[in-house]
Amino acid sequence: MAFRTLYKTLFTVDILHSYFLDDGLSSYLAMNDDEKKVQLKKYNFLDYINVIPSYATQAALRNHKLVLRKGQDSFRILGSVIEENNKFKLNRFLENDLKLTFLVYIKDYLFDNYTELTKTDNKLYYFSNIKPATEADPYSYIPLSSLNDLITDDFLLTEESTRQLWFDMEQDNIRAEITKRLDLVAELDSDDLVTDEGKQILDQSIQKEQGRGLLGIIELQMIGDNTMDVIEIDSTDPDDIKSFLLEPIPEYKLHFENRKTIWKYIKKSDANELETSSVKPLTRNGFIEIDPDTDFSGPLPTDIDKYIFPNPTANIIKQVTDENTNITTTYSEIFI
Structure with missing residues (x-):
């Protein structure tokens, strides 16, 4: 008997840019669905940006039977599922605090020219369904695809938050690696975040990646703030806790504004x-x-x-x- 593995979408992140999608003075956001389809036919976000899972996330995708797929206007994560009580249960349980982290790199050297964003050393853009403890209110969460929100400098972290984010991500990467890392960041511990030397090491590591085109980070936790969840957790039976796909599937969006x-x-x-x-x-x-x-x-x-x-x-x-x-x-x- 042949067995078929069923994969369903866990979440989607649309990546749009008005520079490519507007038609002269006709804004993509103001177009009807048919007009948007025409614009999207000649659009591919990979022409100007790449999205790469962190090392720890690559390991998490393998371990949890998750798959990354990139399309012309979005990327999505699919999970191995089985149908149960008219819902789709993930074959591998996804923990509440499991984070999937993706680094956003600029590929087009003209990106800064046609994009309405500020780039600053030691600060990264952060698109997430959770708020870092070091960030103040009001805080800008990753926009939902159903909204017309544009990416602005509101998504730019403070230097303190950027260092904490980078440290946490690198710690996750270190734990996922088989061999020992031989760089200065790998030698840091949490106490070093408040020392001048620790800050300098982290800043230099961040700047190095910014020099390679790093713009920011997309990070989605399975159970997010303010019901911005990626999955549903069923803990009715403590001995058989399950994770299910949400319906409708969460769909997020990064829509960059064109420069004026x-x-x-x-x-x-x-x-x-x-x-x-x-x-x-x-x-x-x-x-x-x-x-x-x-x-x-x-x-x-x-x-x-x-x-x-x-x-x-x-x-x-x-x-x-x-x-x-x-x-x-x-x-x-x-x-x-």
Whole structure:
């Protein structure tokens, strides 16, 4: 007799970006379902980001019969299940405090140019259904897919929280490894988190990964805060505690916002520069038409009808800080 192993989705994380999904001034979030499907056909989050399970999570996936699958607009974790009382029970029990941790790495060197985020040394973005003890309220949990929340700097941890997160993750990795680690982080214990030397070692380790493109961490605990659970635990029988898939399946989302810039048109042959009076979004798809009479402030060249106004690419971004107001303006330069 042949036996078939049944796998069902445990949870899904959508990864979206308005730079790729907006169509000119038409926001992806405002599109109807059919329009969104059209945009998603030419979209693949792996073009600009990669999601890699931590070493400890790779071991946890193997030990708990869980599988990682990446699609064009999301990744998901599937679990081996059997049907029981019209629900799906996981073949391997998932503990309440089991965490699955995924490192988010930037692959596209232009990501910072077209993404509305702040990157800071020693600070990582954290997307989770649990709040670190070192974080204050209000705290931003990983958004649900059903919401229109965008990823902002609210998801950026403090330096203290980032060091604690990195230390905890590395401790999990060390416990999952067969051979002994030979780096300085492996020699730290919890007391070192408050020492200058310990902080320096952790900061250097974090910065090293940031240099490789690390943006942040997705971490989901099986039983989360505020009923943001990944699974259902049935402890009716203390001798036979079970874990079940939730219905509906939890679906989370990281939706990155595209950067908005002042568009500066530079015509070197006439020594002219024209700036838009307000910021406009950077998008890879669609076209945003420029109307000189409404989009530019100040006097226009007499031969303005001969000018062309292409949309900028993400290649040339410049930030200028005003010495008097300390306000920083981001420009896209377009040579015409």
